[in-house]
Amino acid sequence: MTFDWTLACPACGNTGPADGLPTVCGSCGQPWLVRYDRGMPDVKVRAEVRRGLGMWRFRPLLPLLPGESPVTLGEGDTPLLPLQRIGAAYGIPDLWLKDEGANPTGSFKSRGMSAAITRAVAAGATRFVAPTAGNAGVALAAYASRAGCEAKVFAPRSTPELLVRQARLFGADVELVDGHIGDCGKLAARWSADTGAFNVSTLREPYRIEGKKTLGLELCMQFNWQMPDVVIYPTGGGTGLIGMWKAFEELLAIGWVTGTPPRMFTVQSTGCAPVVRAFEKGADHCDPWPDPWTVASGLRVPGPLGDRLMLRALRESNGGAVALDDAVLSHEATRVTAAEGIDLSPEGGAALSAAKHLRERGAIGPEERVLVFNTGAGWLYRE
Numbered sequence: 001m002t003f004d005w006t007l008a009c010p011a012c013g014n015t016g017p018a019d020g021l022p023t024v025c026g027s028c029g030q031p032w033l034v035r036y037d038r039g040m041p042d043v044k045v046r047a048e049v050r051r052g053l054g055m056w057r058f059r060p061l062l063p064l065l066p067g068e069s070p071v072t073l074g075e076g077d078t079p080l081l082p083l084q085r086i087g088a089a090y091g092i093p094d095l096w097l098k099d100e101g102a103n104p105t106g107s108f109k110s111r112g113m114s115a116a117i118t119r120a121v122a123a124g125a126t127r128f129v130a131p132t133a134g135n136a137g138v139a140l141a142a143y144a145s146r147a148g149c150e151a152k153v154f155a156p157r158s159t160p161e162l163l164v165r166q167a168r169l170f171g172a173d174v175e176l177v178d179g180h181i182g183d184c185g186k187l188a189a190r191w192s193a194d195t196g197a198f199n200v201s202t203l204r205e206p207y208r209i210e211g212k213k214t215l216g217l218e219l220c221m222q223f224n225w226q227m228p229d230v231v232i233y234p235t236g237g238g239t240g241l242i243g244m245w246k247a248f249e250e251l252l253a254i255g256w257v258t259g260t261p262p263r264m265f266t267v268q269s270t271g272c273a274p275v276v277r278a279f280e281k282g283a284d285h286c287d288p289w290p291d292p293w294t295v296a297s298g299l300r301v302p303g304p305l306g307d308r309l310m311l312r313a314l315r316e317s318n319g320g321a322v323a324l325d326d327a328v329l330s331h332e333a334t335r336v337t338a339a340e341g342i343d344l345s346p347e348g349g350a351a352l353s354a355a356k357h358l359r360e361r362g363a364i365g366p367e368e369r370v371l372v373f374n375t376g377a378g379w380l381y382r383e
Contacts, residue, residue, distance in 0.1 A: 001122075004038035005063055007206055011308060018063070021123050021198055022206055024305075031306055032206040033246065034063055040254045046225065053077065055111055055214040061250060063119060063210050070118040071147045073104035075111050076214055080222040080371075086336055090356045094369040096228070097352075098219055101343055101377030106166070107298075108215065108375045109139035112239055115211030116200045117143040126150065127197035131184030133236065133297040134163035135376050140200060141172035152191055154184035159297060160381045180292050182302050202237035203305045209246065212239045216247025219371060220257055228262050229368035230319075232354050234347035234375055235266040235275055236301035238310040245313035262371070264319040265363075266310065267354035269294030272302060273323035275310055280321065284308055295326045296346035298375060320363060322354045329353045337378060345381055348374030 003018040011030035016022065024031055041060040049057050055076030056062070064070060079099045087095030100108035113136070120128070128144050129152040130136060137153035144151035151172040155164060156179060167174050177184050185201055192199040202208065220227055227248060233241050241264060248261040268276050272292035278285060288303035304310065314321060326346075333349025336342065344352070351372040358364045 001065065003065070005034050005036045007032040008035040009033075019123070021120060021125060023199070023204055031203040031209075031309065034206055034210055040250075043255045046256055049221065055114065055211065055218065058214055058217045061217060062115065062214070063207060068118075068122065070114060071121060071143055072114050073110065073142060073146060075103050075114050076218060078102045078218070080219060081340075081342065083336075083340055085339055086352070091359050091366055092355060092364060092368070092370050093366065095355065096369070096371045097342060097348075097374055098215070098371060099342055099374045100215075101345065101348075101374055105135070105139045105142045106377040106380050107135035107139065107345075108212065108240055108373070109135045110142075111214050112208030112211040113139040113143040113200070116205055116207045117147050117149070119207045120198050120200065120205070121147045121149065125198040127195065128152070128200055129154075129188045129191045129195075129197040130200045131155070131181050131188045132159070132167070133181050133300050134159045134380070135298060136202070137167040137172060137174065138163055138170065138380075141167040141170035145171045150197070152188075152197060154187045154191070156180055156184060156300075162380050162382065163297075166380065180302055181300060182288070202239055209239050209243045212243030213247040214243075215240055215373075216244035217251065220247075220251060225257050227257055227259060228371040230265065230364055230370040231262040232265045232267060232351045232358070232370065232372045234296065234299055234350045234373065235268055235310065236299045236304065238275070238304050238306040240373070240375070241266060241313055242306050242309045245317065261317055264313050264317040265354060265358065266314060266319075266321045267350045268321070268323050269296055269299050269329065269350065270323045270325050272300050274302060274304065275307065276321040276323040278307065278311055279314055284311060286311075294346075295330055296350055297381075298345070298347045299350065320358075322357055324350060324353045324357065332356070333378065342374065343378040344374050345376040345378045347376060348372070348378070
């Protein structure tokens with residue numbers, strides 16, 4: 001194959017080829033980002049994108065070669081919903097929610113796994129492994145099954161039972177672990193080394209970010225090629241935040257949008273807030289969070305590999321970071337689910353709680369367009 005993209009390390013400047021099954025930068029161990037060498041589409045292609053379906057409508061901006069078919073379940077095209085009653089209560093009249101719970105596997109993880117499995121299968125992979133807090137394992141199981149491949153998932157024993165059951169229903173071998181996702185990550189790496197299964201852990205390969213990038217591409221299209229003023233994102237491993245920031249940069253570069261990129265805000269739980277702590281300290285990396293715990297299992301990532309990229313996106317966008325108590329985010333998820341008819345996950349509750357908190361402290365103006373993310377379906381967390 002002749003690839004029209006390469007891999008670039010934003011940490012040390014190293015570059016690498018796109019062939020095979022790339023993992024992380026061999027020089028510094030940091031995540032690769034995809035850099036396109038193709039002639040990027042001009043603004044005339046925007047109209048064609050609108051006529052497509054799902055996240056692969058953006059294939060001119062994604063790592064897909066001519067004639068290739070992605071491994072897909074119809075991910076993307078998730079609802080962008082105005083929150084008029086809650087927005088009025090918060091003092092944010094122009095408040096919107098992107099509901100990723102409408103994806104085929106119930107979360108935004110569908111996007112990243114579709115891209116990662118597509119590229120890995122094209123390179124010859126037939127077995128996959130990953131650690132998970134829940135939703136990533138469900139997505140890996142589904143997309144591996146779609147591709148006719150095997151999947152092994154390591155999950156903390158505290159993972160919501162419905163998420164574990166869903167992963168098993170999709171055919172994955174799920175092993176529960178006494179520990180957190182960092183412990184599961186070590187087991188996944190060992191399994192990969194012992195069996196040859198390809199490790200699709202967060203940011204241990206470069207293509208899940210490209211799938212998550214479609215979050216930013218899609219929301220701009222839904223806003224008629226305009227960017228919101230503020231994006232609030234519940235953050236664990238950080239691929240969604242990093243992917244969106246990459247999307248905004250690329251859209252500006254090719255002229256599909258104009259103006260100033262959104263201010264990016266991350267929200268975490270006070271029980272596991274390594275990115276918030278690093279941001280407030282002015283650090284360029286995160287120290288591992290001891291004894292992580294939160295009901296929002298997707299936020300329970302004590303030492304994210306993408307910490308430097310997340311912190312850079314937050315600072316370059318003039319955004320920020322907020323940590324909220326589990327009781328607050330759980331209450332808001334329940335309240336907004338009843339008020340707006342949207343099935344919010346605890347992570348979605350965290351994003352909405354952060355919007356309220358940021359407005360109260362004046363970090364968000366009443367005239368600004370604010371977008372929050374519900375990253376997964378609330379029913380997956382319930383017994």
